[in-house]
Amino acid sequence: MGSVGHVTRRPLRLWENTKAAYPPAPVPVRPRLSARVSYLLQKVLRPNPVNRRLGALVERWPTARKLFTEAERTSKERLFGCRMCGQCALPVTGYSCPMGCPKELRNGPCGGVGPDGACEVYPEKRCVWVVAYERAASQGAAADLRRLQRPVDHRRWGESSWLNYWQGRDEGLWTGDDLVSPPL
Amino acid sequence: MSLRERLAAGEFTVTAELSPPRGASAAPVTARAELLCGWVDAVNITDNQGSHVRLSSWAGALAVRDAGLEPIMQMTCRDRNRIALQSDLLGAASLGLRNVLCMSGDHPKFGDHPGAKPVFDLDSTQLLWTLRTMRDEGTLMSGRELDPPPDIFLGAVENPFAPPEGFRAERAGKKIAAGAQFIQTQYVFDVPLFRRWVAGLGELGLLDRCSVLAGVGVIRSVRALDFMASGRVPGVQIPQDVQRRLRGAGEANVGAEGAKLAAEVIAAVRQIPGVAGVHLLTAGYEKHIPELLGMAGVGRPAGRPATVGKGRGGD
Numbered sequence: 429m430g431s432v433g434h435v436t437r438r439p440l441r442l443w444e445n446t447k448a449a450y451p452p453a454p455v456p457v458r459p460r461l462s463a464r465v466s467y468l469l470q471k472v473l474r475p476n477p478v479n480r481r482l483g484a485l486v487e488r489w490p491t492a493r494k495l496f497t498e499a500e501r502t503s504k505e506r507l508f509g510c511r512m513c514g515q516c517a518l519p520v521t522g523y524s525c526p527m528g529c530p531k532e533l534r535n536g537p538c539g540g541v542g543p544d545g546a547c548e549v550y551p552e553k554r555c556v557w558v559v560a561y562e563r564a565a566s567q568g569a570a571a572d573l574r575r576l577q578r579p580v581d582h583r584r585w586g587e588s589s590w591l592n593y594w595q596g597r598d599e600g601l602w603t604g605d606d607l608v609s610p611p612l
Numbered sequence: 613m614s615l616r617e618r619l620a621a622g623e624f625t626v627t628a629e630l631s632p633p634r635g636a637s638a639a640p641v642t643a644r645a646e647l648l649c650g651w652v653d654a655v656n657i658t659d660n661q662g663s664h665v666r667l668s669s670w671a672g673a674l675a676v677r678d679a680g681l682e683p684i685m686q687m688t689c690r691d692r693n694r695i696a697l698q699s700d701l702l703g704a705a706s707l708g709l710r711n712v713l714c715m716s717g718d719h720p721k722f723g724d725h726p727g728a729k730p731v732f733d734l735d736s737t738q739l740l741w742t743l744r745t746m747r748d749e750g751t752l753m754s755g756r757e758l759d760p761p762p763d764i765f766l767g768a769v770e771n772p773f774a775p776p777e778g779f780r781a782e783r784a785g786k787k788i789a790a791g792a793q794f795i796q797t798q799y800v801f802d803v804p805l806f807r808r809w810v811a812g813l814g815e816l817g818l819l820d821r822c823s824v825l826a827g828v829g830v831i832r833s834v835r836a837l838d839f840m841a842s843g844r845v846p847g848v849q850i851p852q853d854v855q856r857r858l859r860g861a862g863e864a865n866v867g868a869e870g871a872k873l874a875a876e877v878i879a880a881v882r883q884i885p886g887v888a889g890v891h892l893l894t895a896g897y898e899k900h901i902p903e904l905l906g907m908a909g910v911g912r913p914a915g916r917p918a919t920v921g922k923g924r925g926g927d
Contacts, residue, residue, distance in 0.1 A: 530719055530721075530730070531689075531690075531716050531717075531719060531730065531732045531735070532732050532735070533716060533732070533735045533736075534735055534737075534738070535735050535736075535737035535738065535783075535786055535790075536737070536779065536782075536783040536786060537774065537775075537776070537779075537783070538716050538846075538847075539769065539770065539771030539774055539798055539846065539847040540718070540719075540771075540774070540846030540847045541771075541774040541775050541776075541847070542774075542775075542843060543774075543775070543843075543849055544775075545775045545776070548719065548846045548847070549719045549721055555775070557776070557779075558775050558776050561776040561778065561779045562776070565778070570778070570779070573779060573782065574782050574785065574786060576737060576741065576786055576789060576790060577737075577738075578738070579694065579733070579734050579738045579742075579753070580733075582733075607782075607785045607786065607788070607789045607816060607818070608789060609744070609789050609790070609791070610789070611745070611749070612741050612742060612744075612745040612749075612753060
Protein backbone atom coordinates (compact mmCIF):
# COMPACT_ATOMS: atom_id res chain seq x y z
CA MET A 429 0.00 0.00 0.00
CA GLY A 430 1.31 3.45 -0.83
CA SER A 431 2.54 4.85 2.49
CA VAL A 432 2.95 8.59 3.04
CA GLY A 433 6.75 8.47 3.42
CA HIS A 434 7.42 7.25 -0.11
CA VAL A 435 8.20 9.86 -2.69
CA THR A 436 8.33 7.64 -5.74
CA ARG A 437 5.11 5.88 -6.66
CA ARG A 438 4.98 2.34 -7.85
CA PRO A 439 2.84 1.52 -10.91
CA LEU A 440 -0.77 2.07 -10.09
CA ARG A 441 -2.66 -0.92 -8.87
CA LEU A 442 -6.33 -0.90 -8.15
CA TRP A 443 -5.95 -1.62 -4.45
CA GLU A 444 -3.44 1.18 -4.03
CA ASN A 445 -6.11 3.77 -4.54
CA THR A 446 -6.02 4.99 -0.94
CA LYS A 447 -9.25 6.92 -1.23
CA ALA A 448 -11.30 3.90 -2.18
CA ALA A 449 -12.56 1.39 0.32
CA TYR A 450 -11.14 -2.10 -0.05
CA PRO A 451 -12.28 -3.82 -2.12
CA PRO A 452 -13.08 -0.86 -4.35
CA ALA A 453 -16.81 -1.28 -4.76
CA PRO A 454 -18.30 0.81 -7.53
CA VAL A 455 -20.34 3.77 -6.26
CA PRO A 456 -22.10 6.32 -8.46
CA VAL A 457 -20.15 9.57 -8.71
CA ARG A 458 -21.66 12.75 -9.99
CA PRO A 459 -19.35 14.42 -12.54
CA ARG A 460 -17.83 17.60 -11.16
CA LEU A 461 -17.17 19.06 -14.59
CA SER A 462 -20.17 20.54 -16.39
CA ALA A 463 -21.42 18.76 -19.50
CA ARG A 464 -20.56 21.77 -21.66
CA VAL A 465 -16.95 21.93 -20.51
CA SER A 466 -16.61 18.14 -20.70
CA TYR A 467 -17.69 18.12 -24.34
CA LEU A 468 -15.34 21.04 -25.08
CA LEU A 469 -12.55 19.00 -23.54
CA GLN A 470 -13.54 16.12 -25.81
CA LYS A 471 -12.47 18.20 -28.77
CA VAL A 472 -9.00 18.66 -27.27
CA LEU A 473 -8.58 15.04 -26.21
CA ARG A 474 -9.79 13.50 -29.46
CA PRO A 475 -6.95 11.70 -31.27
CA ASN A 476 -5.05 14.18 -33.46
CA PRO A 477 -1.48 14.38 -34.74
CA VAL A 478 -0.36 16.39 -31.71
CA ASN A 479 -1.61 14.11 -28.95
CA ARG A 480 -0.73 11.05 -30.99
CA ARG A 481 2.87 12.27 -31.07
CA LEU A 482 2.72 13.13 -27.38
CA GLY A 483 1.37 9.67 -26.58
CA ALA A 484 4.07 7.94 -28.63
CA LEU A 485 6.71 10.00 -26.86
CA VAL A 486 5.31 9.27 -23.40
CA GLU A 487 5.20 5.56 -24.16
CA ARG A 488 8.93 5.50 -24.91
CA TRP A 489 9.91 6.00 -21.26
CA PRO A 490 8.37 3.88 -18.52
CA THR A 491 8.72 6.71 -15.99
CA ALA A 492 7.00 9.19 -18.28
CA ARG A 493 4.24 6.70 -18.85
CA LYS A 494 3.78 6.19 -15.12
CA LEU A 495 3.67 9.91 -14.47
CA PHE A 496 1.27 10.45 -17.32
CA THR A 497 -0.98 7.63 -16.08
CA GLU A 498 -0.90 9.11 -12.58
CA ALA A 499 -1.89 12.50 -13.92
CA GLU A 500 -4.79 10.94 -15.78
CA ARG A 501 -5.86 9.02 -12.70
CA THR A 502 -5.73 12.04 -10.42
CA SER A 503 -7.61 14.35 -12.73
CA LYS A 504 -10.24 11.90 -13.87
CA GLU A 505 -10.78 10.57 -10.36
CA ARG A 506 -11.45 14.08 -9.06
CA LEU A 507 -13.64 15.10 -11.97
CA PHE A 508 -15.52 11.90 -12.77
CA GLY A 509 -14.82 9.38 -9.99
CA CYS A 510 -12.62 7.41 -12.41
CA ARG A 511 -11.61 3.93 -11.24
CA MET A 512 -9.07 3.40 -14.05
CA CYS A 513 -10.75 0.56 -15.92
CA GLY A 514 -8.40 1.56 -18.75
CA GLN A 515 -11.22 1.51 -21.32
CA CYS A 516 -12.77 4.90 -20.91
CA ALA A 517 -16.40 5.19 -22.02
CA LEU A 518 -16.82 8.81 -20.85
CA PRO A 519 -16.84 10.39 -24.35
CA VAL A 520 -20.03 8.50 -25.22
CA THR A 521 -21.74 8.48 -21.81
CA GLY A 522 -22.17 12.21 -21.25
CA TYR A 523 -19.02 12.10 -19.12
CA SER A 524 -20.87 10.20 -16.40
CA CYS A 525 -18.77 7.15 -15.55
CA PRO A 526 -20.62 3.82 -16.01
CA MET A 527 -18.03 2.06 -13.86
CA GLY A 528 -19.56 3.85 -10.87
CA CYS A 529 -22.76 1.87 -11.43
CA PRO A 530 -22.84 -0.81 -8.67
CA LYS A 531 -23.50 -3.36 -11.44
CA GLU A 532 -20.88 -1.75 -13.70
CA LEU A 533 -23.44 -1.70 -16.51
CA ARG A 534 -21.84 -0.33 -19.68
CA ASN A 535 -24.96 -0.29 -21.86
CA GLY A 536 -27.50 1.74 -19.96
CA PRO A 537 -29.46 1.76 -16.71
CA CYS A 538 -30.94 -1.30 -15.03
CA GLY A 539 -34.66 -1.55 -14.40
CA GLY A 540 -34.35 -0.63 -10.75
CA VAL A 541 -33.89 3.12 -11.13
CA GLY A 542 -36.24 4.95 -8.72
CA PRO A 543 -38.96 7.27 -10.05
CA ASP A 544 -36.78 10.22 -9.03
CA GLY A 545 -33.72 8.80 -10.80
CA ALA A 546 -32.17 7.27 -7.67
CA CYS A 547 -29.73 4.37 -7.85
CA GLU A 548 -31.40 1.23 -6.53
CA VAL A 549 -28.31 0.14 -4.59
CA TYR A 550 -27.38 3.59 -3.22
CA PRO A 551 -30.74 5.42 -3.06
CA GLU A 552 -29.06 8.62 -1.89
CA LYS A 553 -27.12 8.77 -5.19
CA ARG A 554 -28.45 9.41 -8.67
CA CYS A 555 -28.19 6.65 -11.25
CA VAL A 556 -25.09 7.27 -13.38
CA TRP A 557 -27.12 6.50 -16.51
CA VAL A 558 -29.85 8.98 -15.69
CA VAL A 559 -27.10 11.58 -15.29
CA ALA A 560 -25.44 10.34 -18.49
CA TYR A 561 -28.65 10.70 -20.48
CA GLU A 562 -29.37 14.20 -19.17
CA ARG A 563 -25.85 15.41 -19.83
CA ALA A 564 -25.53 13.84 -23.28
CA ALA A 565 -28.98 15.10 -24.29
CA SER A 566 -28.11 18.62 -23.09
CA GLN A 567 -25.21 18.63 -25.56
CA GLY A 568 -27.14 17.02 -28.42
CA ALA A 569 -25.25 13.75 -28.02
CA ALA A 570 -28.02 11.45 -26.69
CA ALA A 571 -27.59 9.13 -29.68
CA ASP A 572 -24.16 8.17 -28.31
CA LEU A 573 -25.95 6.15 -25.64
CA ARG A 574 -27.30 3.89 -28.38
CA ARG A 575 -23.81 2.59 -29.10
CA LEU A 576 -23.24 -0.98 -27.96
CA GLN A 577 -20.37 -1.17 -25.51
CA ARG A 578 -18.23 -4.28 -25.76
CA PRO A 579 -17.28 -6.18 -22.59
CA VAL A 580 -14.51 -4.77 -20.44
CA ASP A 581 -11.09 -6.41 -20.72
CA HIS A 582 -10.15 -6.87 -17.09
CA ARG A 583 -6.45 -7.11 -17.88
CA ARG A 584 -6.40 -3.42 -18.65
CA TRP A 585 -7.34 -1.98 -15.27
CA GLY A 586 -4.86 0.69 -14.27
CA GLU A 587 -3.75 1.48 -17.81
CA SER A 588 -3.90 4.98 -19.22
CA SER A 589 -7.02 5.19 -21.33
CA TRP A 590 -5.84 8.39 -23.01
CA LEU A 591 -2.73 6.65 -24.36
CA ASN A 592 -4.84 3.74 -25.59
CA TYR A 593 -7.33 6.15 -27.15
CA TRP A 594 -4.68 8.20 -28.94
CA GLN A 595 -2.85 5.15 -30.25
CA GLY A 596 -6.06 3.69 -31.64
CA ARG A 597 -6.10 0.70 -29.29
CA ASP A 598 -9.59 1.64 -28.05
CA GLU A 599 -11.35 1.63 -31.37
CA GLY A 600 -13.34 -1.53 -30.75
CA LEU A 601 -14.77 -0.42 -27.42
CA TRP A 602 -18.13 0.61 -28.83
CA THR A 603 -20.15 0.31 -32.04
CA GLY A 604 -22.09 2.80 -34.14
CA ASP A 605 -25.36 4.31 -32.94
CA ASP A 606 -27.58 2.79 -35.64
CA LEU A 607 -28.91 -0.18 -33.58
CA VAL A 608 -27.96 -2.59 -36.37
CA SER A 609 -26.77 -5.93 -35.00
CA PRO A 610 -22.97 -5.64 -34.89
CA PRO A 611 -20.39 -8.43 -34.67
CA LEU A 612 -19.07 -8.94 -31.13
CA MET B 613 -46.46 -24.88 -31.24
CA SER B 614 -43.32 -23.66 -29.55
CA LEU B 615 -42.92 -20.18 -28.12
CA ARG B 616 -40.70 -19.21 -31.02
CA GLU B 617 -43.22 -20.46 -33.60
CA ARG B 618 -46.14 -18.89 -31.79
CA LEU B 619 -44.51 -15.48 -31.68
CA ALA B 620 -43.42 -15.80 -35.31
CA ALA B 621 -47.01 -16.65 -36.26
CA GLY B 622 -48.25 -13.52 -34.49
CA GLU B 623 -50.52 -15.46 -32.11
CA PHE B 624 -51.36 -13.76 -28.81
CA THR B 625 -48.91 -15.36 -26.40
CA VAL B 626 -49.10 -15.83 -22.65
CA THR B 627 -46.09 -16.54 -20.48
CA ALA B 628 -45.86 -16.84 -16.69
CA GLU B 629 -43.15 -17.02 -14.12
CA LEU B 630 -42.18 -19.57 -11.46
CA SER B 631 -39.52 -19.27 -8.78
CA PRO B 632 -37.74 -22.50 -7.90
CA PRO B 633 -37.87 -23.60 -4.26
CA ARG B 634 -35.20 -23.33 -1.58
CA GLY B 635 -34.41 -27.00 -1.40
CA ALA B 636 -32.96 -29.94 -3.24
CA SER B 637 -36.18 -31.04 -4.93
CA ALA B 638 -37.82 -29.55 -8.00
CA ALA B 639 -41.16 -31.21 -7.18
CA PRO B 640 -42.83 -27.91 -6.13
CA VAL B 641 -41.98 -26.46 -9.56
CA THR B 642 -43.55 -29.42 -11.30
CA ALA B 643 -46.68 -29.14 -9.15
CA ARG B 644 -47.18 -25.44 -9.89
CA ALA B 645 -46.30 -25.85 -13.56
CA GLU B 646 -49.04 -28.48 -13.89
CA LEU B 647 -51.60 -25.87 -12.83
CA LEU B 648 -50.49 -23.68 -15.73
CA CYS B 649 -50.60 -26.41 -18.36
CA GLY B 650 -52.81 -25.48 -21.25
CA TRP B 651 -53.16 -21.87 -20.09
CA VAL B 652 -49.78 -20.42 -20.79
CA ASP B 653 -47.39 -20.95 -23.70
CA ALA B 654 -44.17 -20.87 -21.72
CA VAL B 655 -42.94 -20.37 -18.17
CA ASN B 656 -39.95 -18.39 -16.96
CA ILE B 657 -37.78 -19.98 -14.32
CA THR B 658 -36.07 -17.33 -12.25
CA ASP B 659 -32.33 -17.34 -11.60
CA ASN B 660 -31.92 -16.82 -7.85
CA GLN B 661 -34.55 -14.11 -7.92
CA GLY B 662 -33.89 -11.11 -5.71
CA SER B 663 -30.42 -12.54 -5.04
CA HIS B 664 -31.92 -15.22 -2.81
CA VAL B 665 -30.40 -18.66 -3.27
CA ARG B 666 -32.83 -21.11 -4.84
CA LEU B 667 -32.63 -24.25 -6.93
CA SER B 668 -30.84 -23.35 -10.16
CA SER B 669 -32.87 -22.14 -13.09
CA TRP B 670 -31.75 -24.90 -15.49
CA ALA B 671 -32.93 -27.58 -13.05
CA GLY B 672 -36.21 -25.73 -12.58
CA ALA B 673 -36.55 -25.47 -16.35
CA LEU B 674 -36.20 -29.25 -16.69
CA ALA B 675 -38.93 -29.72 -14.06
CA VAL B 676 -41.22 -27.39 -16.00
CA ARG B 677 -40.59 -29.36 -19.14
CA ASP B 678 -41.38 -32.60 -17.31
CA ALA B 679 -44.72 -31.07 -16.36
CA GLY B 680 -45.42 -30.67 -20.07
CA LEU B 681 -44.74 -26.95 -20.41
CA GLU B 682 -42.15 -25.03 -22.34
CA PRO B 683 -39.57 -23.40 -20.06
CA ILE B 684 -37.76 -20.09 -20.46
CA MET B 685 -34.52 -20.27 -18.52
CA GLN B 686 -33.55 -16.96 -16.93
CA MET B 687 -29.87 -16.16 -16.81
CA THR B 688 -28.41 -13.27 -14.84
CA CYS B 689 -24.97 -11.69 -14.97
CA ARG B 690 -24.80 -11.30 -11.20
CA ASP B 691 -23.17 -14.57 -10.22
CA ARG B 692 -21.17 -15.81 -13.21
CA ASN B 693 -18.37 -14.45 -15.31
CA ARG B 694 -18.20 -14.81 -19.08
CA ILE B 695 -16.60 -18.26 -18.85
CA ALA B 696 -19.32 -19.69 -16.62
CA LEU B 697 -22.14 -18.01 -18.55
CA GLN B 698 -21.02 -19.45 -21.87
CA SER B 699 -20.40 -22.86 -20.37
CA ASP B 700 -23.79 -22.95 -18.64
CA LEU B 701 -25.49 -21.89 -21.86
CA LEU B 702 -23.87 -24.80 -23.69
CA GLY B 703 -24.95 -27.11 -20.88
CA ALA B 704 -28.53 -25.87 -20.99
CA ALA B 705 -28.68 -26.12 -24.77
CA SER B 706 -27.32 -29.66 -24.58
CA LEU B 707 -30.26 -30.53 -22.30
CA GLY B 708 -32.63 -29.17 -24.93
CA LEU B 709 -33.42 -25.89 -23.18
CA ARG B 710 -33.87 -23.41 -25.99
CA ASN B 711 -35.43 -20.29 -24.53
CA VAL B 712 -33.02 -18.10 -22.59
CA LEU B 713 -33.90 -14.79 -20.95
CA CYS B 714 -30.86 -12.61 -20.32
CA MET B 715 -30.84 -10.02 -17.56
CA SER B 716 -28.33 -8.18 -15.41
CA GLY B 717 -29.90 -9.43 -12.17
CA ASP B 718 -30.66 -7.83 -8.83
CA HIS B 719 -27.72 -6.63 -6.77
CA PRO B 720 -26.63 -9.10 -4.04
CA LYS B 721 -27.29 -6.38 -1.46
CA PHE B 722 -31.01 -7.18 -1.66
CA GLY B 723 -30.71 -10.91 -1.13
CA ASP B 724 -29.96 -13.44 1.58
CA HIS B 725 -26.22 -13.27 0.97
CA PRO B 726 -25.54 -9.52 0.94
CA GLY B 727 -21.81 -10.16 1.45
CA ALA B 728 -21.51 -12.01 -1.87
CA LYS B 729 -19.17 -10.69 -4.55
CA PRO B 730 -21.24 -9.06 -7.28
CA VAL B 731 -19.81 -10.43 -10.52
CA PHE B 732 -21.39 -8.43 -13.37
CA ASP B 733 -18.50 -9.34 -15.68
CA LEU B 734 -20.90 -8.82 -18.60
CA ASP B 735 -24.07 -6.75 -18.61
CA SER B 736 -27.37 -8.02 -20.00
CA THR B 737 -26.76 -6.47 -23.43
CA GLN B 738 -23.30 -8.01 -23.66
CA LEU B 739 -24.68 -11.39 -22.55
CA LEU B 740 -27.30 -11.28 -25.34
CA TRP B 741 -24.57 -10.29 -27.78
CA THR B 742 -22.38 -13.16 -26.63
CA LEU B 743 -25.16 -15.75 -26.89
CA ARG B 744 -26.23 -14.51 -30.32
CA THR B 745 -22.62 -14.81 -31.45
CA MET B 746 -22.44 -18.34 -30.09
CA ARG B 747 -25.55 -19.29 -32.05
CA ASP B 748 -25.11 -17.31 -35.29
CA GLU B 749 -21.33 -17.26 -35.67
CA GLY B 750 -20.81 -20.58 -33.95
CA THR B 751 -18.03 -19.15 -31.84
CA LEU B 752 -17.32 -18.22 -28.25
CA MET B 753 -16.51 -14.63 -27.32
CA SER B 754 -12.89 -15.63 -27.68
CA GLY B 755 -13.48 -16.58 -31.31
CA ARG B 756 -13.00 -20.29 -30.70
CA GLU B 757 -15.37 -22.47 -32.65
CA LEU B 758 -18.33 -24.34 -31.21
CA ASP B 759 -19.26 -27.76 -32.50
CA PRO B 760 -22.22 -27.72 -32.65
CA PRO B 761 -23.41 -24.20 -31.88
CA PRO B 762 -26.41 -23.85 -29.54
CA ASP B 763 -29.90 -23.53 -31.01
CA ILE B 764 -31.40 -20.88 -28.77
CA PHE B 765 -34.19 -18.31 -28.69
CA LEU B 766 -33.13 -15.16 -26.87
CA GLY B 767 -35.16 -12.93 -24.62
CA ALA B 768 -34.53 -9.74 -22.71
CA VAL B 769 -36.31 -7.64 -20.10
CA GLU B 770 -37.03 -3.94 -20.01
CA ASN B 771 -38.62 -1.54 -17.57
CA PRO B 772 -40.42 1.12 -19.64
CA PHE B 773 -41.43 2.95 -16.46
CA ALA B 774 -38.04 3.74 -14.93
CA PRO B 775 -36.08 6.89 -15.75
CA PRO B 776 -34.71 8.07 -18.07
CA GLU B 777 -38.01 7.76 -19.90
CA GLY B 778 -36.60 9.12 -23.15
CA PHE B 779 -33.98 6.39 -23.30
CA ARG B 780 -36.04 3.29 -22.45
CA ALA B 781 -37.08 2.42 -26.01
CA GLU B 782 -33.51 2.88 -27.19
CA ARG B 783 -32.27 0.78 -24.30
CA ALA B 784 -34.57 -2.02 -25.48
CA GLY B 785 -33.28 -1.30 -28.99
CA LYS B 786 -29.73 -1.97 -27.86
CA LYS B 787 -30.79 -5.33 -26.50
CA ILE B 788 -32.58 -6.13 -29.75
CA ALA B 789 -29.49 -5.13 -31.73
CA ALA B 790 -27.44 -7.34 -29.41
CA GLY B 791 -29.69 -10.34 -30.03
CA ALA B 792 -33.01 -10.18 -28.15
CA GLN B 793 -35.86 -11.83 -30.09
CA PHE B 794 -38.49 -11.21 -27.44
CA ILE B 795 -38.81 -8.77 -24.56
CA GLN B 796 -40.75 -9.21 -21.35
CA THR B 797 -41.46 -6.01 -19.45
CA GLN B 798 -41.76 -4.99 -15.83
CA TYR B 799 -45.31 -4.76 -14.38
CA VAL B 800 -47.56 -2.60 -16.52
CA PHE B 801 -49.81 -0.49 -14.31
CA ASP B 802 -49.41 2.69 -16.36
CA VAL B 803 -50.90 1.73 -19.71
CA PRO B 804 -50.50 5.15 -21.43
CA LEU B 805 -46.77 5.23 -20.61
CA PHE B 806 -46.43 1.64 -21.82
CA ARG B 807 -48.17 2.58 -25.06
CA ARG B 808 -45.71 5.45 -25.59
CA TRP B 809 -42.79 3.08 -25.02
CA VAL B 810 -44.11 0.58 -27.58
CA ALA B 811 -44.66 3.45 -30.02
CA GLY B 812 -41.04 4.46 -29.41
CA LEU B 813 -39.92 0.95 -30.40
CA GLY B 814 -42.05 1.26 -33.52
CA GLU B 815 -40.44 4.58 -34.43
CA LEU B 816 -37.03 2.96 -34.13
CA GLY B 817 -38.24 0.22 -36.51
CA LEU B 818 -37.70 -2.47 -33.90
CA LEU B 819 -41.12 -4.12 -33.63
CA ASP B 820 -40.45 -6.36 -36.64
CA ARG B 821 -37.27 -7.62 -35.07
CA CYS B 822 -38.62 -8.47 -31.64
CA SER B 823 -41.84 -9.56 -29.88
CA VAL B 824 -43.03 -7.58 -26.86
CA LEU B 825 -44.74 -9.30 -23.94
CA ALA B 826 -46.27 -6.90 -21.40
CA GLY B 827 -45.73 -7.76 -17.74
CA VAL B 828 -48.99 -8.06 -15.82
CA GLY B 829 -49.39 -8.62 -12.10
CA VAL B 830 -52.29 -9.01 -9.69
CA ILE B 831 -52.34 -7.07 -6.42
CA ARG B 832 -54.19 -9.26 -3.99
CA SER B 833 -54.18 -7.34 -0.70
CA VAL B 834 -53.58 -3.95 0.86
CA ARG B 835 -50.39 -5.33 2.33
CA ALA B 836 -49.16 -6.36 -1.11
CA LEU B 837 -50.08 -2.93 -2.46
CA ASP B 838 -48.23 -1.18 0.37
CA PHE B 839 -45.19 -3.32 -0.26
CA MET B 840 -45.21 -2.87 -4.04
CA ALA B 841 -45.77 0.87 -3.77
CA SER B 842 -43.16 1.32 -1.03
CA GLY B 843 -40.29 1.60 -3.46
CA ARG B 844 -38.61 -1.44 -1.89
CA VAL B 845 -39.33 -3.59 -4.92
CA PRO B 846 -36.73 -2.52 -7.48
CA GLY B 847 -38.28 -0.99 -10.56
CA VAL B 848 -41.95 -1.33 -9.64
CA GLN B 849 -44.03 1.82 -9.86
CA ILE B 850 -47.77 2.03 -9.25
CA PRO B 851 -49.47 5.27 -10.37
CA GLN B 852 -51.47 7.17 -7.74
CA ASP B 853 -54.82 6.69 -9.51
CA VAL B 854 -54.31 2.91 -9.56
CA GLN B 855 -53.47 2.97 -5.86
CA ARG B 856 -56.55 5.07 -5.10
CA ARG B 857 -58.75 2.69 -7.04
CA LEU B 858 -57.45 -0.38 -5.21
CA ARG B 859 -57.63 1.22 -1.77
CA GLY B 860 -61.08 2.58 -2.56
CA ALA B 861 -62.34 -0.95 -3.14
CA GLY B 862 -62.09 -1.65 0.58
CA GLU B 863 -59.81 -4.04 2.42
CA ALA B 864 -61.91 -7.15 1.71
CA ASN B 865 -62.27 -6.48 -2.02
CA VAL B 866 -58.73 -5.48 -2.98
CA GLY B 867 -58.03 -8.95 -4.33
CA ALA B 868 -61.06 -8.92 -6.61
CA GLU B 869 -60.37 -5.36 -7.73
CA GLY B 870 -56.70 -6.26 -8.33
CA ALA B 871 -57.72 -9.15 -10.57
CA LYS B 872 -60.19 -6.91 -12.42
CA LEU B 873 -57.47 -4.34 -12.92
CA ALA B 874 -55.04 -6.97 -14.23
CA ALA B 875 -57.69 -8.26 -16.66
CA GLU B 876 -58.25 -4.69 -17.87
CA VAL B 877 -54.52 -4.23 -18.40
CA ILE B 878 -54.35 -7.46 -20.40
CA ALA B 879 -57.30 -6.40 -22.55
CA ALA B 880 -55.80 -2.92 -23.03
CA VAL B 881 -52.27 -3.98 -24.00
CA ARG B 882 -53.73 -6.54 -26.38
CA GLN B 883 -55.13 -3.66 -28.41
CA ILE B 884 -51.72 -1.97 -28.74
CA PRO B 885 -50.19 -2.64 -32.18
CA GLY B 886 -46.90 -4.43 -31.76
CA VAL B 887 -47.71 -6.17 -28.48
CA ALA B 888 -47.31 -9.91 -28.96
CA GLY B 889 -48.71 -11.06 -25.63
CA VAL B 890 -48.52 -10.83 -21.88
CA HIS B 891 -46.10 -12.08 -19.26
CA LEU B 892 -47.94 -12.92 -16.05
CA LEU B 893 -45.94 -11.98 -12.97
CA THR B 894 -48.33 -13.79 -10.68
CA ALA B 895 -46.24 -16.13 -8.53
CA GLY B 896 -48.42 -18.07 -6.11
CA TYR B 897 -51.55 -17.20 -8.11
CA GLU B 898 -51.38 -20.07 -10.57
CA LYS B 899 -54.80 -21.48 -9.67
CA HIS B 900 -56.54 -18.24 -10.63
CA ILE B 901 -54.81 -17.71 -13.96
CA PRO B 902 -57.57 -19.39 -16.04
CA GLU B 903 -60.13 -17.09 -14.38
CA LEU B 904 -57.94 -14.04 -14.96
CA LEU B 905 -57.42 -14.87 -18.64
CA GLY B 906 -61.13 -15.52 -18.99
CA MET B 907 -61.95 -12.10 -17.50
CA ALA B 908 -59.51 -10.54 -19.94
CA GLY B 909 -61.15 -12.31 -22.83
CA VAL B 910 -58.11 -14.42 -23.65
CA GLY B 911 -59.31 -17.79 -22.46
CA ARG B 912 -57.85 -21.05 -23.59
CA PRO B 913 -57.43 -20.60 -27.31
CA ALA B 914 -58.13 -23.45 -29.64
CA GLY B 915 -54.97 -25.18 -30.66
CA ARG B 916 -53.42 -24.64 -27.27
CA PRO B 917 -53.50 -28.16 -25.87
CA ALA B 918 -54.23 -28.91 -22.22
CA THR B 919 -50.93 -30.71 -22.02
CA VAL B 920 -47.97 -30.65 -24.30
CA GLY B 921 -46.23 -33.91 -25.02
CA LYS B 922 -43.95 -34.87 -22.18
CA GLY B 923 -40.36 -33.88 -22.73
CA ARG B 924 -41.11 -31.82 -25.81
CA GLY B 925 -41.59 -28.50 -24.08
CA GLY B 926 -38.12 -27.19 -24.76
CA ASP B 927 -38.41 -27.48 -28.50
